[in-house]
Amino acid sequence: TTTTKAEETTTVQPTTKPDVDTTGKNVKKGGYVKKNVSAYNLKLEEVTEVEKGVRYYVYKECNNGYSLIKVGNQELLVETKYITYKCNAKKIVNTSDKKYSYSDMKVDLKKLEKAYGSILKVDIAGKSLDKRNLYYVTLGNAKAKKTVYVETSVHAREYMNTKFMMKVIEDYCRGYDTKKYKGKKYSTIFNNVKLVIMPMVNPDGVTISQYGPKKIRNAKLRENLYKIAGGVDFKIWKANARGIDINRNYAEGFDRGDAKIPGHKQYAGKTPISEPETKAQVSVVEKVKPDVVICYHQAGEVMYHLNHTKLSNMLYSMTHYTHIISGQTHYGTFSDYLDARNILNCTLETGLTPAPVKNSMYKKIYKTNKDVLVSVAKMYL
Ligand SMILES: [Zn+2]
Known part of the structure; x- marks a missing residue:
């Protein structure tokens, strides 16, 4: 309903500077707000908003019903009743995504x-x-x-x-x-x-393996990929965009591998850490x-x-x-x-x-x- 929606998105408290009560319980742990709520920024001396689903650092539960929270180097006062210590952030990484580009x-x-x-x-x-x-x-x-x-x-x-x-x-x-x-x-x-x-x-390299050279934006790199691939299926590409294997490109034991020319794997490059x-x-x-x-x-x-x-x-x-x-x-x-x-x-x-x-x-x-x-x-x- 519309009433619920309005409640979810806005609260008007506090509109003015709440009393900063230094007495209270030290918390010093991560917390969340139950919904988007207004807060008072002590440094900027203005009313601001804190968002649901964002982890804040709760510093103190003050005796006057407000909690002191930290966002970067800003200190905010928010009503303690809106604070929860259970994560309420939305889940982000979708693991059903087959490729994950x-x-x-x-x-x-x-x-x-x-x-x-x-x-x-x-x-x-x-x-x-x-x-x-x-x-x-x-x-x-x-x-x-x-x-x-x-x-x-x-x-x-x-x-x-x-x-x-x-x-x-x-x-x-x-x-x-x-x-x-x-x-x-x-x-x-x-x-x-x-x-x-x-x-x-x-x-x-991941982009080449997942989609082929067509997703490489630089035309020179893209055309070169077809030349150096030697007909190999791009799905099994291991190297970077110019056919150098990053895990052969360090100085210790450099160029001891089998591949002597750029390609899908094991070519060390011309010089280490290039x-x-x-x-x-x-x-x-x-x-x-x-x-x-x-x-x-x-x-x-x-x-x-x-x-x-x-x-x-x-x-x-x-x-x-x-x-x-x-x-x-x-x-x-x-x-x-x-x-x-x-x-x-x-x-x-x-x-x-x-x-x-x-x-x-x-x-x-x-x-x-x-x-x-x-x-x-x-x-x-
Ligand atoms: Zn590997």
């Missing part, structure tokens, strides 16, 4: 950041050759001393991992104030150990200095790591992926780059059949891996 991710990142901006930050580490953004997200307390770094969809055809990762990002945000993992609150874990995730390292995607990852890693790195790939339900460690044993107990001790192989991979810097890392290969995996495999990938990052973060508490 770069554009889908871009739209969802924007929505996620709007709903959970107090715990989720979206940044851009560079642009791909075809000018797509190389996004990375920081989940949790951006100032946390410990960091878990995660890369996803380095290899184009392994794009289902992006859909899985975006869902996990949303899960962790939704459960931030209410859920626990093995007795520890998500908020406790992620306030102390942040996740830095690049959910689609190779967006041009590609924007490689450069972006290196810049983020150098900036955030991760304590541990999880590399998500998609081939055969196996896991690669240098040695058996507490981390690899824990990941095995969760996934039961077959252990492969990679040793000092050096093929210009991201793992080689990390090993050379003594950054503990493990590569998880989701999906049993060759990528792109069938959509029916999604459920198992999600179920097996949904708690991986929260459990890795918990190790560093």
